[in-house]
Amino acid sequence: MLRVLMFWLCMAVPAMADPSFWKFEWPQTDFSITTVENWAQIISGGPGKDGIPALSDPQVIGVAEAQGIGDLEPVIAVEIEGAAPRAYPIRYLMWHEIVNDVVGGRPIAVTFCPLCNSAVTFDRRVGGDVLSFGVTGKLRFSDMVMYDRETQSWWQQAVGQGIVGAQTGVQLAVLPSWMESWAAFKARNPEGEVMAEPAWSRPYGSNPYRRYDTSQRPFLYSGAPPPHGIAPLARVVRVGERAWPLERLRQAERIEEGGVVLEWARGQASALDAGQISAGRDVGNVRVRAEGRDVAHDVMFAFAFDAFWPDGVWMLGE
Structure with missing residues (x-):
């Protein structure tokens, strides 16, 4: 299975730069409404619509019941007031990319794009409606393009904004969440919850993108490299339209500037390094707070970051 997935990643070619090419697969999507200026930016990632199956209403178990998750494996931590803290293991999101859930009465979408290492949690409410999200199988600047099942509109995962269809220009509310090690989540939340292993036949815990985050170039991306000599696959901590190089934070361990406090601590495996996520090299845990929140x-x-925030600010500490 892993070889087949890597084949698709390496062999995928740009889709035709004409939305009529997609209308057979997406008859309910209004391609006349869009913020995409160049359709050639959107390409196939290999799988088609729902070829990567998003999850909805996952089973949740107590932290003490969970088995098989390595202590250094990353999870996405979601802490909503009035609800038990909940962890979403990357070992599952690697193969599903989106989880539609409800925490503390709030409908959320927990998302992870492996090709961008982007993990963002959104409120699924738009106006008076609750949306549910799936995976289009398309990429733009190597980032997952999501869709909502209610209007069949397309959304850019990294920015949480509608880019094609009736929801074009709509911005999803982003909720504070963060990637940390399973050990760190358990230690802080012994009475917390974790998403249980999905009932799909997938090699959970494995990484189909072995050594990806030390590659010279991203998959399926033709843009220019980032400025300031920063490697394309170097991690940065993005807060709004600002980005702090992770290496700068790792060396300092704590940075306080721009109204936020960033902290780094060792002890989280990269999900995109070794063949088994638990064996990935240590990239550390990051928390970002302002006034203690x-x-x-x-x-x-x-x-x-450079592709989606071309005018963003690089926080280099110079």
Whole structure:
């Protein structure tokens, strides 16, 4: 299975730069409404619509019941007031990319794009409606393009914005969440919850993108490299339209500037390094706070920040 997935990643070619090519697969999507200026930016990632199956209403178990998750494996931590803290293991999101869930009465979408290392949690409410999200199988700047099942509109995962269809220009609310090690989540939340292993036949715990985050170039990306000599697949901590190189934070361990406090601590395996996620090299845990409260952020690859925030600010500490 892994060889087949890597074949698709390496052999996928740009889809025709004409939305009529997609209308057979997406008859309910209104391609006349869009913010995409160049359709050639959107390409096939290999699998078709729902070829990567998003999850909805996952089974949840107590932290003490969970088995098989390595202590250093990354999870996405979601802590919503009035609800038990909940962890979403990357070992599952690697193969599903989106989880539609409800926590503390709030409908959320927990998302992870492996090709950008982007992990963002959104509120699924738009106006008076609750949306549910799936995976289109398309990529733009190597980032997952999501869709909502209610209007069949397309959404850019990294920015949480509608880019094609009736929801074009709509911005999803981003909720504070962060990637941390399973050990760190358990230690802080012994009475917390974790998403249980899905009932799909997938090699959970394995990484189909072995050594990806030390590659010279991203998959299926033709853009220019980031400025300032930063490697395309170097991690950065994005807060809004600002990005702190993770290496700078790792050396300092704590940075306080721009109204936020960023902290780094060792002890989290990269999900995109070794063949088994638990064996990935240590990239550390990051938390971002302002006035003692968690701040929405993303630890993503530098090329993706540069692609989606071309006028963003690089916090280099110079």
